Amino acid sequence: MSLDVNDLAVYYRTLRGDVRALDGVSFSLADGEIMGLAGESGSGKSTLGKSLIRMDARMRHVAGTVRLDGAELPVADDARMVPFRFHQVSLVPQYAMSALNPTRRIGRMVRELVRSRGVDYAGVHPELLRRLELVGLDEQVLRRYPIELSGGMKQRVVMVVSTLLNPSLLIADEVTSALDVSTQRAVAEALAGFRDRGFVKSMVFVTHDLALVHQIADTIMVMYAGRPAEKASSRTIIEAPRHPYTRMLISSLPEVGVTFAGKRLQGIPGRPPGLLDPPPGCRFRDRCPLAFDKCAEQPPFAEVAPGHWAACWKAE
Amino acid sequence: MRRYLARKILIYALTFFVAVSINWLIPRLMPGDPIRTMLSRGASGDEASMERMRAYYEQTFGLDEPAWQQYLNFWTSLARGDLGISVWLFPQPVTEILLSAVPYTLALLLPATLLSWVAGNRFGAFAARSKWLDNTLLPLGYVLTATPYMWLGILLAWGLGIVAGWFPTAGPYGFGSIPGWNWPFISDLVSHWFLPFASLFLVAFGGWAIGMRNMIIYELEAEYSTYLEALGAPRRLVRRYAFRNAVLPQLTGLAVQLGTIVAGALLTEIVFAYPGLGNLILEALNNRDFFLLQGAFLFIVVGVLIANFIVDVIYVVVDPRTRTQMQGSAA
Structure with a gap:
């Protein structure tokens, strides 16, 4: 197992109290696995992604452990995380357009960054050129400023x-x-290519675009209101989801080749619970057509079939 | 780059022309008559001799000609470096008076502005990372910037000059000193220079420090900083990038400041009786000295334009974004 997250809970501190953005998340990632992490806004997917590399000042680690390649990843300790960042865990941020220092030539920025992490730049320079070429950029970009790209x-x-x-993760x-639709897929495929070539061992692909992620991801984990709802292979999530939230989520997406002449796409009625003081039990209960008495108790995120986990009493 | 510079120079030339024209016009719109002021100095009861004197002075200063002719004369003599003759210090040429005052103003203002800019930026960036400094010294910076300048100047002169007796409070050098390139005179010069310099430095320092502190906090929260931190870059690298980018708006501020520098020193020079351009402007105003006022303003205009031009050029060097604007993007 490359990554092992166990019962991770991360809250946001606010003036009105803790927002339980991640509340007991457990999952693991096999070597070479690309996991799509899907969910709507506020489901905790981005918080989970950030927690694994760098928590911002408002985030507070409450419980749970993370292990990467057998060693503990000290996610709660910003200073102790530093040696892992870039070397073991790395990030392609949402804000890639503005992630580069506008007043440094890209080559110089990379050189300074790599050196600051104690790595000999001359050693990685040929590899850098090779990889740039791989994604269709020539050496010239290193002499350019970000604004020129x-x-x-x-x-x-x-x-x-x-x-x-x-990095491992x-x-x-x-x-x-x-990005616009035409480049989305190219970017996603380039990332999958990085995994295939062994540049990264495993990957968490945070997105709200199920249609895109199922094309490149091996597995998909769907999150709802700070907890994982279901994790299975991409195929299974799309074709045979077991959690009622996943099912409704999938059925609310348009399908290629299907015309919806007589039938309107179904949304999911209701809205997710507030995470400031969430109700006990299953957090999807209020919107769930299958809800019954037992849902007042929180269902465990249990393996309902080999490689298929779901947090629902009715998933078995 | 060449086209950019050529365009800039054209704009500066135009600005120069307009500013100098206005500069010529304004004293003439002021109430009061300089000739009458001069006549009153040598007033006598004789009507006919007064009339002759008036005619003589008007001819000397070229005020007997129509306004448009005066305006043309002004440009032609300007081209020869002749700014006319002072009314107040008649018959000294204006250029000579100005040139004797400019070194004082520059010696005061250039170090005060540049040093306060450098020190204020360093300090502001430093204070932004320390909660303690942020809570103690920056409020002090706010107080310093908000202090009316003459009050601070007087306070300094009183505290360090009169009570402590460390520095002289007025004049460019002591009455007993004889100007020359010798050590006693230079040290006398420096000790007279110190208080006006310190007062200017302090006021500007607070402003720069506050500006920098706010800018650097903004830059440290910018996405390129977050990205570097996510990749575990050391604080030093992130700070260096943030500082460099936060300095850019400060640089614009410096250009504006360098421009208004001469006018800003008016109060300093009055408080400390320092014989710079500011003092001259005051005297010229009081004596309705058109020519001296024109000359002083001309120096200010030229100063503003040169300072702005230099910063324009520096900006192109330090901020690649301005360069792409003039070349077009490569992508």
Whole structure:
């Protein structure tokens, strides 16, 4: 197992109290696995992604452990996380368009960054050029300032830079959200290619775009209101989901080739519970057509079939 | 780059022309008559001799000609570096008076502005990372910037000059000193220079520090900083990038400041009786000295334009974004 997250809970401190953005998340990632992490806004998917590399000042680690390649990842301790960042865990951020210092030539920025992490730049320079070429950029970009590149070029530069030290885990946080549809898929496939070539061992691909992620991800984990709802292979999630939330989520997506002449797409009525003081039990209960008495008790995130986990009493 | 510079120079030339024209016009719109002021100095009861004197002075200063002719004369003599003759210090040429005052103003203002800019930026960036400094010294900075300048100047002169007796409070050098390139005179010069310099430095320092502190906090929260931190870059690298980017708006501020520098020193020079351009402007105003006022303003205009031009050029060097604006994007 490459990554092992156990009962992770991360709250946001606010003036009105703790917002339980992540409340007991457990899952694991096999070597070479690309896991799509899906869910609507506020489901905790981005919080989970951030928790694995760098929590911001408002986030507070409450419980749970993370293990990466057998060693404990000290996610709660900002200073102790530093040696792991970039080397072991890396990030392709949502804001790739503005992730590069506007007043430094890209080559110089990369050189300074790599050196600051105690790595000999001359050793990685040929690899950097090779990987830039791989994503269709020539050596010239290193002599340019970020403003001279297009959005897609910046995105690719950031992808190459983030994975330059061959991290074990890559977190791709909504990397395609800011791109137009035609480049989304190219970016997603380039990332999958990085995994295939061994630049990264495993990857968490945070997104709200199920249609895109199922094309490149091996598994998909769907989150709802701070907890995982279901995790299974991409195929299973799309074709045979067991959690009622996943099912409703899938059925609310349009399908290619199907015309909806007589039938309107179904949304999911209601809204997710507030996470400031969430109700006990299953958090989807209020919107769930299958809810029954037992749902007042929180269902465990249990393996309902080999490689298929779901947090629902009716999933078996 | 060349096209950019050529365009800039054209704009500066135009600005110069307009500013100098206005500069010529304004004293002439002021109430009061300089000739009458001069005549009153040598007043006598004789009507006919007064009339002759008036005619003589008007001819000397070229005020007997129509306004448009005066305006043309002004440009032609300006081209020869002749700014006319002072009314107040008649018959000294204006250029000579100005040139004797400019070194004082520059020696005061250039170090005060540049040093306060450098020190204020350093300190502001430093204070932003320390909660303690942020809570103690920056409020002090606010107080310093908000202090009316003459009050601070007087306070300094009183505290360090009169009570402590460390520094002289007025004049460019002591009455007993004889100007020359010798050590006693230079040290006398420096001790007279110190208080006006310190007062200017303090006021500007607070402003720069506050500006920098706010800018650097903004830059440290910018996304390129977050990205570097996510990749575990050391604080030093992130700070260095943030500082460099936060300095850019401060640089614009410096250009504006360098421009208004001469006018800003008016109060300093009055408080400390320092014989710079500011003092001259005051005297010229009091004596309705058109030519001296024109000359002083000309120096200010030229100063503003040069300062802005230099900063424009520096900006192109330090901020690549301005360069792409003039070359077009490569992507």
